[in-house]
Amino acid sequence: MKILFIGDIFSSVGRRIVADHLQDIRETQSIDLAIANAENSAGGFGITPDIADELFALGLDVLTSGNHIWDKREIYEYFVRRPQLLRPANYPDGTPGAGVIKIKARNGVQCAVINLQGRTYMPASDCPFRKVDKILEAIGPGVKVRFVDFHAEITSEKMAMGWYLDGRVSALVGTHTHIPTADTRILPGGTAYQTDVGMTGPYDSVIGVKKEIILERFLTSMPVRMEAAKGSPELHSVVLEVDEATGKAVHFKRHTVRGD
DSSP: OEEEEEOOBBHHHHHHHHHHHHHHHHHHTTOSEEEEEOTBTTTTSOOOHHHHHHHHHHTOOEEEOOGGGGSSGGGTTHHHHOTTBOOOTTSOTTOSSOSEEEEEOTTSOEEEEEEEEOOTTSOOOOOHHHHHHHHHHHHOTTOOEEEEEEEOSOHHHHHHHHHHHBTTBSEEEEESSOOOOSOOEEOTTSOEEESOOOOBEESSSBTTBOHHHHHHHHHHOOOOOOOBOOSSEEEEEEEEEEOTTTOOEEEEEEEEEEOO
C-alpha cells in the first residue's frame, strides 16, 4: 500500500496548491492514505473548522498539527466532531483532541497515524519518547501500518526519535521547520525516515512569511506583525510504500510540485 504525507500546509497559498494537485497525486501515485500537517493552514497560524472541512473535502484522510494548533480557539470543539484532526499526543491529559487515530485506508488496511511534538525550543509538553511507547502498546500488534508525524525544532531530536522507533513504525517524518531535508531513507529496521518534509506554501518567503517583515525583525530586533507571503507556491511531500503484512517500508521518496 502507499501513503502520501504533505508537509506543513501554509496559508491559502498552500491550500490552493493542494487543491490543484492532490487528486492527480492520489491517482498517479496510487495513494491509499493521504495525510497532511495543517497547523499553519489558516493564514500561516492555526486552523479553523471551515478550513479543516475544506481540506478533508479535497481528499485528505488525516490532518496532523503541532504547536500552532491552539491559535484558533474555535478549533477546540471541532476535535469532537472530526477525530481525523490530530493534535500532538504528548500534550497533558485533558487537552482537547487526541494525538492518534486508527483509520482504514482506501484499500481496506487498518492503519494508525500518530502525532508527536518535540520539547527542545518548543512549548512545554510531556516526553514524546515515553508517550509513543504507551501509544504503540495500546495500538497492539494487530495494526502493522503505523505513521508518525514528529513536529519538532531540532534535527537531533528528530533523528533520535527516528532511531528510537526504527522497526516499530512504518515511517517517522519531521515537520515544523518548513525546510525540506535531503535525508530521505529507510532505516535498518524498516522505518522510513526524513528529518523534515518541508512546507507546502509560498517559497518566495522566509518559511512562509513575507521576506521584508522578517528582514525588518532581524535588522531592528523590533516586534513585527507576521503576514503570509504569496509567491512561488510549492507542494512538498513524501510517498511511502509499505508492506501491509509486516508494516515495514519498502520504498520511500520525496515528491515535489511547483505551482504557477
